[in-house]
Amino acid sequence: ELQLVESGGGLVQPGGSLRLSCAASPFSLSSYWMYWLRQGPGEGLVWVSRINSDGTSTSYADSVKGRFTISRDNAKNTLYLQMNSLRAEDTAVYYCARGYHYMDDWGNGTTVTVSS
């Protein structure tokens, strides 16, 4: 069974940093574009960042540009999201997802709470 498992979420103070990870099994991440999306409390889905299969092309939502960095280690079959200068409005459940145009498969999410 295909699995995407996120980790690394938690409670952090405004201005702090977190690194999220998304481990894939049993498929190889290296063939796929990957996304990070988020869902604020009681809100809808918003894409945060995406990366192409070999990591040479990335995109970011304006709200996180310059603060978040997406990366991947295909050898470790893992996707990452480095989040710096966190703000209260970054509080959300963060999902990794596999796909290009649409998201075929999603992880169960990891919760990030930014609060003092």
Place this chain on the structure above:
Amino acid sequence: EIVMTQSPATLSVSPGERATLSCRASQSVSSNLAWYQQKPGQAPRLLIYGASTRATGLPTRFSGSGSGTELTLTISSLQSEDFAVYYCQQYNNWPWTFGQGTKVEIK
């Protein structure tokens, strides 16, 4: 960016009844639209892509239709497991954008 508007925000339906969910785009998305289902505490699940192609294993009571700016998800006979929030997502123009969701609740 393309704005996706879903209606209604909440749909109250009795089990066994038909549910029709609407997704309107601020400009044409052709047939480049996906639908997702999300249950409380769970990740979204892909239901439909290409506006009308069911994902693997999806029951035939789910169907998608429409193109351009008016797209629809129909659930022909609601089962208990279908009560959830449904999102549409366009992938015609980057950045991909989601609707705000329609909650299907038990009447």
